[in-house]
Amino acid sequence: MIKAEKLTKRFDDITALDGITCTIPKGCVYGMVGSNGAGKSTFLRLAAGVYKPDGGLVTVDGMPIYENPEHKARIAYIADETYFLPGANLKKMAGFYAAGYPSFCMKRFTVLTDRFGLDIKKPLGSFSKGMRRQAAVILALSRRADYYLFDETFDGLDPIVRKLVRSLICDEVIENNSTVVVTSHSLRELEDTCDQLALLHRGGVVLESDVGNLKTSLFKIQVAFPQEYDHSLFDGLELVHFTKRGSVSNLIVRGDRKETVERLRVLQPTVLDALPLTLEEVFTYEMEALGYAFSETGIQGTEQAI
DSSP states (O other): OEEEEEEEEEETTEEEEEEEEEEEOTTOEEEEEESTTSSHHHHHHHHTTSSOOSEEEEEETTEEOTTOHHHHTTEEEEOSSOOOOTTOBHHHHHHHHHHHOTTOOHHHHHHHHHHHTOOTTSBGGGSOHHHHHHHHHHHHHTTOOSEEEEESTTTTOOHHHHHHHHHHHHHHHHHHOOEEEEEOSOHHHHHHHOSEEEEEETTEEEEEEEHHHHHHHEEEEEEEOSSOOOGGGGTTSEEEEEEEETTEEEEEEESOHHHHHHHHHTTOOSEEEEEOOOHHHHHHHHHHHTTEEEETTEEEEOOOOO
């Protein structure tokens, strides 16, 4: 289990993480999304023991991770920017990893390179960005680690390879009860892969939920009435977003879907439909509710749109 308690990290006058508290259970795929600069990569570096916290604590199975080589050896961390030894190929990198990590499995390395179809003797410097990402995933998964921290894992991968990586991550969790933490701007990938999801904004966790509950607690209502009305008709509902065109309104509501529909049906609408949201839509409306939205003039803080 990875546990962060009031975790804080600053860089000069910038606070990257501001008192984050969260718990990542053993044996799950935990996704982190958020606005640019929300602190996702900083959190992973703290959890991997790369950074020292400026405040608070991050522990792995109850032990502080910074300057703890024994526990750091149980963690495989893939940074957003991949790095390999100068002039190295995959075969050389495998030998390097095997020398540093007793758990490194050469047999698994061979199986994975075959599945990805990479030439282990070809210099990594000649690989494309996507191929270098694949090489980093192969080396990490060959370690048979207890914890995997993947920063923008799917970036630069084609759809076929993304599917393979998702499958391998899920297999690792199921077969070895490993814990995987993934950051990504591809919400579609997280929707298909993660058990739990955390939304970060301005250095803090503003929402943490399992993916199923997150998608069902926020939903869209399309409703119309013959008489003139405005958003005050829906007082008592927790509206995240409201738009009206003619007699038809689109509502983004937080709460119980069945209860909301029954409540609106009493008002005798001419149209009433309850629709599910994709994870990307949930993210968009949650961020809008926090004052983070995109307009024609750029990304800016906004008031809640109701």
